[in-house]
Amino acid sequence: MADSTDSWVSGLPIQNPTSLGFVTKPIDETIKLIYLAGIHNIQVFTTKPTRILGTQADMATSIPTKNLCVKPQNVATSNRGQKKANGDEIFQMSDTGHQINSVWIWLVDVFELPDTADREQVTANLVKGLERALGDHPELMGTMHCDNETKRIVIKLPEGGSAALHVKDATAAEDQIPSFAWYDEHDYPVHRLERAHLIPAEASTLLMQVAADLDTPGPVVAAFQVTFIKGGVIISIAISHQVSDGFGVDAFMTTWAAYSKAATTGEEARLDANIPPHNLFTATTKPTPDEWEALRGKYPTMKYNTAPPPLLHADFVLPVVKTRVFHFPRSKLVALKAECSAGLPAGEFISTYDSVAALWWRAMLRAKRPLLKFDDSQPTHAILAVNMRKRAGKPISSRYIGCSVGIPHSDDVTVGQALGPRAEALPLLARTIRGATNQVTPEYIDGQMKWAAVGPDLRYNELNMPWFFGQDCMSFGWRDMNPYTSHDFGFGLPSGFRWPEMGFDNFLFVLPSRASVRGKGPDEGLEVTLGMEESYFPHLEKDEELLAFCEQRGLGS
Structure with missing residues (x-):
């Protein structure tokens, strides 16, 4: 590891990487890594030549964008913020939202749409739908700020606030954004859904810089875009991860879709009338200092900082993470689950998700x-994102768009155990993953909210996870999202649903099944994205054990 006297990082304070839970062994004699605790992410400096994701798109000829003002005519929801004397409305974030890094969630739906479709009318209906959806969730029209009195992050919505719907016509720009037919043929590869083209500029940076105070202009909470391509249309959304999560963004897209379809057909939208506040997961009572101390160590992925992190170095570049989509056929999922369930004690349960994550865990370690x-x-661990909606011990409306992510940390497993004989290792890892998921109970959730509620300073929290060059399995289950049945904006359901240009090292995302999509066969199972720093990816692509159960999609793209 480099020391603080290296001239290429002159003036930057360096923290002990051991305290951050990262690898400390040399990776390669040609690579220098410095891990800095960051407010929004773990920032990595490297002397290895690297390129930045999105560069090609950024250098391409700009596609003209039309920005339409979207302002709800009726804000009927009772979920409102605190009105200030100057007309600003201040929305509080949830306790669980404060535990997440300041980044955006980006999601896109890709639809077939004939080139003969009336794009002006399609756009008009999307605007009407978005107006009503924002009327249900006005906080999404705000901006993100530090409240330095309460030491929390809040949303500020100016009086008469609005949002923008960015509209691009890329039907004649196939050199930059492929046609629908191309995307469909290649199964919607995430690396060809480029954020420079599909995400509005105000929400396309990797990290969100929350405004330092209530008077400084802040980043938008959410951004929306419609991109017409040859033979289709892409609807994109970005929402602050501190305000929402993957399931929350899916829920908002369902609402926007229902209202847009209603504008198209004239039929009323069928939506649950119960709209919980986005900050639902907030402690109802504050723990005493002793109660708060008793929670210490139970949430190791939730880290508090009491001061802002050091600024990024001027020469900072992110390691390049390669992410590809893999498909697990239904028949092979059955076989994998059976293998992972071998020797399972009576009454215990292993899910398909546990099985896929266990297989990924081994493949990731072998590749690295x-x-x-x-x-x-x-030691190696599983670090999982768990949807707390289904584990809160009470029903929660499907209209809830907030951030309610539990991120349990599994018990230790040694690398030797994880890479041991397959017949022993796969069941062990699957049970370890299930054990981590089962940590998330109503009591766990209550404790997580309280752990955040009286933290010393909620402006600078972060997730304590090995973002790059780690040896832990990080897995996210999005199988229960409903884009392929609920995102009908008035011109049919999407045939592709992705996080565009995804770039997370060590991350497995289990995506919603495309089994209902036209043209998919009876053995259509689950799609996943596997992400890894590009140096390791060639090992992953040739992993025989992994490829015995899945195949890479989008080859040649």
Whole structure:
């Protein structure tokens, strides 16, 4: 590891990476890594030549964008903020939202749409739908700010606030954004859904810089875009992850879709009338200092900082993460689950998700071991994103768009155990993953909210996770999202649903099944994205055990 006297990082304070839970062994003699605790992410400096995701798109000829003002005619929801004397409305964020890094969630739906469709009318109906959806969730028209009196992050909505719907016509720009036919043929590869083209500029940066105070202009909470392509249309959305999560963004898209379809057909939208506030997961009572201390160590992925992090170095570049979509056929999922359930005690349960994550865990370690050179005695863990809606012990409306992510940390497993004989290792890892998920109970959720509620300073929280060059399995289950049945904006359901240009090292995302999409066969199972720093990806693509159960989609794209 480089020391603080290296001239290429002159003036930057360097923290002990051991305290951050990251690998400390040399990765390669040609690579220098410095891990800095960051307000929004773990920032990595490297002397290895690298390129930045999105550069090609950024350098391409700009596609003209039309920005339409969207202002709800009726804000009927009772979920309102605190009105200030100057007309600003201040919305409080949830306790669980404060535990998430300041980034956006980006999601896109890709639809077939004939080139003969009336794009002006399609756009007009989307505007009407978005107006009504924002009337249900006015906080999404606000901006993100630090409240330095309460030491929390809040949303500020100016009086008469509005949002913008960005509209691009890329039907004649196939050199930059492929046609619908191309996307459909290649199964919607995430690396060809480029955020420089599909996400509005105000929400397209990797990290969100929350405004330092209530008077400084802040980043938008949400951004919306419609991109017409040859033979289709892409609807894109970005929402602050501190305000929402993947399931919340899916829920908002369902609402926008229902209202847009109603504008198209004249039929009323069928939506649950119960709209919970986005900050639902907030502690109802504050713990005493002793009660708060008793929670210490139970939420190791939730980290508090009491001061802002050091600024990014001027030469900062992110390691390049390669992410591809893989498909697990239904028949092979059955076989994998059976293998992972071998020797399972009576009454215990292993899910398909547990099985896929266990397989990924082993494949990830095998791919990284030649370069990271970790030994059999070192620990490795599963770090999971768990949707707390279904584990809160009470029903929660499907209209809830807030952030309610539990991120349990599994018990230790050694690298030797994880990479041991397959017949022993796969069941062990699947049970370990299930055990981590089962940590998330109503009591766990109550404790997580209280752990945040009286934190010393909620402006600078972050997730304590190995963002790059780690050896932990990080897995997110989005299988229960409903884009392929609920995102009908008036011109049919999407045939592709993705996080565009996804770039998370060590991350597995289990996506909603496309089994209902036209043209998919009876063995259509689950799609997943596997992401890894590009140096390791060639090992992953040739992993025989992994490829015995899945195949890579979008080859040649």
